[in-house]
Amino acid sequence: MTIEVRVPTLGESVTEATVATWFKKPGDVVAADEMLCELETDKVTVEVPAPAAGTLGEIVAPEGTTVGVDALLATINEGAGAETPAAPRAAEAAPAALETAGTVDVMVPTLGESVTEATVSTWFKKPGDSVQQDEMLCELETDKVSVEVPAPASGVLAEVLAPEGTTVQAGGKLAVISGAGAAAAPAPAPAAEAGQTAPAATGKDIAHAPSAQKAMAEAGLSPDQVTGTGRDGRIMKEDVARAVAAASAPAAAPAPQPAAAPTPRAPVPAEDAAREERVRMTRLRQTIARRLKDAQNTAAILTTYNEVDMSAVMEIRREYKDLFEKKHGVRLGFMSFFTKACCHALKEIPEVNAEIDGTDIVYKNFVHMGIATGTPQGLVVPVIRDADTKSFAELEKEIAEKGRRARDGKLTMAEMQGGTFTISNGGVYGSLMSSPILNPPQSGILGMHKIQDRPVVVGGEIVIRPMMYLALSYDHRIVDGKGAVTFLVRVKEALEDPRRLLMDL
Incomplete structure (x- = not known):
């Protein structure tokens, strides 16, 4: 069976990216959720995982190619050559686990440079609703912009973990999608363990993102000075930007002053209070x-x-x-x-x-x-x-x-x-x-x-x-x-x- 590897959703208003690096070549054995390639947009670096275990077939978009959202990147021959002598049925077990478990986590996307948290402002779906892949599930509000969160897979919205008004961190979990459509999404942690093979282990030795290596060289930073947020601690371009900002912050900013306590509000007569409306300030x-x-x-x-x-x-x-x-x-x-x-x-x-x-x-x-x-x-x-x-x-x-x-x-x-x-x-x-x-x-x-x-x-x-x-x-x-x-x-x-x-x- 042939599986297509496509360009994922790149973020609000971002419609195209450039293929920066392929970590695998045609004929290589890949494990489910193993990183295949890296895309670079105007703002962030995006890693593309393998949707299933198998053998990498044809690379349709080589390095340097500009691709749009949902464009075809490569194909995977599912199951072919993915088995190892130690675990002859492991490659087949991973897709089966995906279908039976049938759950995909909806995560908080990258919010932008120096932005670490957001507030869930609106849910467009409620638990039990059917959703289609890339359909808008909710909207997050940061200090400056609103960010829409699309469904990573088709299925049923099983659980909302962050209701409206909740403050969430970048990379935090928002909800869970269950159903047949979840099989096409990146595998959650248990499925990754079920399909783990020798190539998956080598994925941990993947070098840091090329864009991050260049940024570290320009900033004079070593990898041990940067905290990686990519897969297996891999350092991404935005991680370097955060490290540079943190290093320069003490010199750039004056010493913080203790925050003054807010002035208490004067007492309001009961008849006036009944006619007031209190609305929380937006972020x-x-x-x-x-x-x-x-x-x-x-x-x-x-x-x-x-x-x-x-x-x-x-x-x-x-x-x-x-x-x-x-x-x-x-x-x-x-x-x-x-x-x-x-x-x-x-x-x-x-x-x-x-x-x-x-x-x-x-x-x-x-x-x-x-x-x-x-x-x-x-x-x-x-x-x-x-x-x-x-x-x-x-x-x-x-x-x-x-x-x-x-x-x-x-x-x-x-x-x-x-x-x-x-x-x-x-x-x-x-x-x-x-x-x-x-x-x-x-x-x-x-x-x-x-x-x-x-x-x-x-x-x-x-x-x-x-x-x-x-x-x-x-x-x-x-x-x-x-x-x-x-x-x-x-x-x-x-x-x-x-x-x-x-x-x-």
Whole structure:
């Protein structure tokens, strides 16, 4: 019987991966659940286990091939050559045990770099419901994103171990699926023992993930300095990232201060309490509250203001918006102008694009622009990487696409990390003026506001112009007042005369 080895679910919004390493070659004997190959995505390394014992037949996707979810990787000739003299029926026993035991554990997936726990927010199925492989079982909520958990196999949801509201750790068990469909899933521990053969033992000697070995070499770490979370303690790429973060955390972070006890709530009259509604804060809202307060406690935040005449930008939009949309398939908005103007100013005032690391200042020779986006769940900040190298059309497309995915709760952790500067547009809600709070560890954030016709003096005459107040909040520990004011003036100049962006003035 021929068994197909296919690409597993790679995670929310991840649709393809690259085959990094094959641990077996055609003709090799494999045991059930033994690692066959390793796939690399943009964020994590994924190991693909053998769904059954047998002999590896054809490798359809060799190393270096880009494959999509559920694509065929290889075939296994079940049972052929899988027996050993010491245990002539062991290979046949493993598949039988899978079918009779018929249970598959539903585990918490990898949640993203530095994220170790999540809260079970919603179960879409209840015990006793039939499920299909890859059907969504539940949704987890982390500090920043929602993660959907698919069924690893078809069958019946037998038991829910983590009900809604439970806090679970990465790699923890969520539920159990039973039924005939479980035979196609990776074997649980008892079945692995039943089908254990000599090749399975050699699987423990598999080298650490190639991507992890490269990352360790770059970070100057040895394997004994990293805790592996892969099969048999195998070190994965994300394990190295955690070790590097842990090693740098003491230098990067100030000494933690004892948490202040929350102020007790004042007594509420009984007649008022009966009309109140108490709702637990979501993890996202708790994180927003904590990070904003941490920013105020850590950074020396100061805000400087200016105003900009939006006439020139609005005239360019009126003149070219139809041609722009026809050619590029996206509307010409204000955000690309502000992003370009900020990138231009950051080159002249690099400390606004820097961050503090212990007693060092880290200057960034690139701009990863955060665009603060309001969603039904709270404020998130998707990052436009290398915004300083992108065209108006590229910026508009990426800002629109990430804003849409932010509102749908589909952003990944990687898409919200690494920002060097942030723009927040309170004007879309009608804000006339405000003081934005820094997004740590960044040292600057620009606040945009409502465009409003106001009387201004131009050439000695009072005229009506579309004006916008701008606010730059900055970390006064590394950004002086002169630099902050100059930055805001350069943004104002670029917006009032966009030709300066073309001339690099």
